[in-house]
Amino acid sequence: MSDSTLTPAAQFRATAPGELFPLAPSLWAHTAVPAVSTPALGASCTADVVIVGAGYAGLSTACHLAKNGVNVVVLEAREPGWGGSGRNGGQIIPGLKYDPDELEARFGAEAGRAVAAFAGSTTEHVFRMIDTEKLAVPHVRHGWVQGAHNDAALHTVESRMRQWERRGLKGAQLLDAAQVRNLLGTQAYKGGWLDPRAGGLQPLTYARELARVAMASGARIFGQTPVTGWQREGNAWKVNTALGPHVTARTVIVCTNAYTRELSSKLSSTVITPNSYQLSTAPLTAQQAESVMPGGQVSSDTRNLLLYFRKDHTGRLLMGGRGPFRQPASNNDWAHLERAVVKMFPQLAGIAFDHRWCGHVSVTRDFLPHVHEPEPGLLINIGCMGRGVALETAMGDALARYTLTRDVRALPFPLTRISPIPFHGLQRLYLAAVVSWYRMRDAGLL
Ligand SMILES: Cc1cc2nc3c(=O)[nH]c(=O)nc-3n(C[C@H](O)[C@H](O)[C@H](O)COP(=O)(O)OP(=O)(O)OC[C@H]3O[C@@H](n4cnc5c(N)ncnc54)[C@H](O)[C@@H]3O)c2cc1C
Incomplete structure (x- = not known):
């Protein structure tokens, strides 16, 4: 394949290393461990595998490959954790958009069971990584409470919990309104359920610790090194960068997810990327x-x-939700979240808010993560539906195993064709319509 198939938009400025793209000024940037040094690519080199993008997916893949003796280079346009991985809510939650029964209906009994088993196991990958690699990341594992906002949602959460229990989940609890109030301290919900597999962490520290472990295992990570495209050269891929030097490797793994736009307009048009x-x-x-x-x-x-x-390790309450598609213009763009804090927790009336930030999530047309291999040795992982801390860590394991074995059973999802969303250029309008529709549904008007 040449660059023309996945047209690189190449919108990166070739500036001096270190001058590109500072980190978003988040709570996480304020409280994370220092970043490991990831200098820009200074000279062309070769590797077995080049990974594009140093978020959880790219870093986890790099860790697993490097630990298996593979010569890995990671090319990151800014710094490890700059994308969704350094900005998220730090909620380590299992599962996908679809519940296990829906997955079996969609993929067929056997394949669906395997997808559900993978979806249910993703949080284990995070906690195992933290334990075995002794990551210095603040984390807790007290579970996830999913509050039901109306009567219909009470049935949804009960069905969800029972489906997981039928597949072996232990320790889940169905909660009535009083139990949710006791656990969360808010009267906002009619009930809910507690999923014990979940927890929370400092997301940017987690990304930086993954980078540290990948490098200690032998991976080379180059920051401030935007990839502009790639082309076939014999049996290998030549991966080009905005800085000039290139990397030659048999396998390329693209892990740019919601931040794919500058790399390839075709690939980025397979996902909607709300803020x-x-x-x-x-x-x-x-x-x-x-x-x-x-x-x-x-x-x-x-x-x-x-x-x-959730509350974080510094004792702050974090609140997240929708916001304008465009980049924020002023603190007013977070005013709805300030109101949500006080509405849900009236005991916090008058509290000050000290950090505000945002980031893009990637949503595919079928609400499932996508793995593509448009040509042998060019692997693409994209689509997280806003729940990628556990998912992308686990995907890294799967992508590494597939790279090592070439056995598609290593992948939790079937390889699919790259299929751009029609009229993708209108995603802002499309999103505005969907938001209005969802708002009415959430309010019980539809
Ligand atoms: C505000 C917010 C809250 C969220 N909350 C949660 C949550 O609580 N729980 C949860 O599970 N998930 C959450 N998510 C989703 C989760 O953060 C993401 O799914 C996950 O981090 C994606 O990881 P990734 O490795 O696939 O991509 P990313 O972390 O986005 O990494 C992609 C990387 O690719 C790099 N890149 C892009 N183009 C190039 C190029 N041309 N060359 C080189 N590098 C390039 C980018 O700089 C970036 O670092 C949230 C996301 C956001 C934005």
Whole structure:
């Protein structure tokens, strides 16, 4: 394949290393461990595998490959964790958009069982990685409370929980309104369920620790090195960068996810990339902390335009949800989340908010993660539906195993064709319509 198939948009400026793209000014950037040094690619080199993008997917793949003796180079346009992996809510939640029964209906009994088993196991990959590699990342594992916002949603969460229980989940709990109130400290929900597989972490520290482990295992990570495209050269791929030097390798793995736009307009038009907004309160007082999420769970609700929230290791409450598609213009773009904090937790009325940030999530047309291999040795991983901490860590394991074995059974999802969404250029309009429709559904008007 030549560059023309996945047209590189090549919108990166070839500036001096270190001058490109600072980190988003988030709570995470403020409280993370220092980044490992990942200097820009200074000279052309060869490798067995080149990974494009140093988020959880790229870094986890690099860790697994390097530990298996593979010569890996990771090329990252900015720095490890710059994308979704350094900005997310830090909620380590299993599962996909679809519940296990739906997955079996969609993929067939046997393949669907395997997809559901993978979806249910993703959080294990994160906690195992933290334990075995002794990652210095603040984390907890007290479960995920999914609050039901109306009566219909109570049935949804009960069905979801029972489906996982039939597949062996232990320790889940169906919660009534009072139990949710006791765990979360809010009266906002009619009930819900507790999924014990879940937890929370400092997301940017996690990305930086994955980078440290990948490098300690032998991977070379080059930051501030935007990839502009690739072309076949004999049995190998020549991966070009905006800085000039290139890397030659038998296998290329693209892990740019919601931030694919500058790399390939064709690939990025297979996903819609809404902005997710988040803010954090000032650290809670001891009294406030006792009444707000005292159980230490992470939480999100059953709305289509959901709210996600938790307390972090610094004692702040974080609240996240939808926001304008465009980049934020002022603090007003987070005003709806400030209101949500006080509406859900009236005991926090008047609290100050100290960090506001946002980032793109990637949503595919069928709401499933996509893996493509348009040509042998060119592997693409894209689509997280806003739930990628556990998913992309686990995908890294799968992508590495597939690269090592060439056995498609290593992949949790079938390889599919790259299929751009029609009229993708209108995604802003499309998103605005979907948001209005979802808003009415969440309010019970549809
Ligand atoms: C605000 C927000 C909140 C979220 N909350 C949660 C949550 O609580 N729980 C959860 O599970 N998920 C959450 N998510 C989703 C999760 O963060 C992502 O699914 C996950 O981080 C994606 O990881 P990734 O490795 O696939 O991609 P990313 O982390 O986005 O990494 C892609 C990388 O590719 C690089 N790149 C792009 N183009 C090039 C190029 N041409 N050359 C080289 N490098 C390039 C980018 O700089 C970037 O670093 C959230 C996302 C956001 C934005």
